[in-house]
Amino acid sequence: MFAACSRSAIERGEGLRLDGPQTQGVPIVVFRTDDDEFFAVDDTCTHQDASLADGWLEGCQIECPLHASRFDLRTGAVDALPAKAPIRTHAVSVIGDDVFVTLSSEAPNLPNGSALSGLSGLSTPSALLVSAMQPQGDPA
Ligand code: FES
Numbered sequence: 001m002f003a004a005c006s007r008s009a010i011e012r013g014e015g016l017r018l019d020g021p022q023t024q025g026v027p028i029v030v031f032r033t034d035d036d037e038f039f040a041v042d043d044t045c046t047h048q049d050a051s052l053a054d055g056w057l058e059g060c061q062i063e064c065p066l067h068a069s070r071f072d073l074r075t076g077a078v079d080a081l082p083a084k085a086p087i088r089t090h091a092v093s094v095i096g097d098d099v100f101v102t103l104s105s106e107a108p109n110l111p112n113g114s115a116l117s118g119l120s121g122l123s124t125p126s127a128l129l130v131s132a133m134q135p136q137g138d139p140a
Contacts, residue, residue, distance in 0.1 A: 001102040004030050004040070007094060012036060015062075017043050017053035018101075026108050026116060028090060029053040030099060031073055033060060039073035040090035040101045044116060046109040047083035085109040 002022045010016045010032040019027040027043035029052055039060070043051050050066035057063075061070045061079055069083035076086035088109060091102040110116050 001091075001093070001100050004092075004099045004101045007032075007038075007097050007099060010038075010099075013057055015053045015055075015057065017051065019043075024103060026110070027051070028101065028103075030092065030101065031057055031062065033057065033073075035059075038092045038094055038099055040092050041071065041073060041076060042088045042108050042110075044108075044110055044114060045069060045083060046078075046085040046087055046111055048111050049114045052087070 004018060005016055010030060012032055013034050015029045015031040017027055017029045028040055029043040030038060030040045032038050041052065043053050045052055045064045045066065047064065047067060047069055050064050052062050052064060054065045055062050060073045062073055063070045064083065067082050068080065069078060070080035071077065071083070071087045072079055073089070076089040078084060078086055086109060088104050088106055090104050093100040
């Protein structure tokens with residue numbers, strides 16, 4: 001679990017994209033609904049390489065800005081095509097004014113061709129580090 005942000009850092013009906021070591025190299029987005037609920041999901045749409053943080057939040061659904069797939073933030077399920085695979089969800093705890101996220105241990109459903117798609121089978125920081133250190137071919 002890590003401290004993602006303060007409650008006040010996200011307006012109702014908005015999301016905050018987080019990326020870096022805390023998210024294990026896979027960007028996530030924390031949404032705050034109009035009903036003041038917080039949800040965290042992977043930021044990359046499972047259809048193609050689009051940021052759900054740039055999408056439209058309505059109730060507990062996020063609509064992708066590129067082709068309008070909709071995902072249920074509570075379950076990650078696809079509520080509207082063309083995306084077929086669910087987005088990964090992460091547990092959120094709000095304690096006082098702080099929002100904490102516990103990353104899912106499941107592998108992310110990243111789209112083919114995404115700059116992040118090579119990370120799909122990795123789920124731990126050490127696995128990511130080992131992957132980054134692998135030689136990329138014979139220089140000769
Ligand atoms: S990229 Fe999200 S629906 Fe196509």
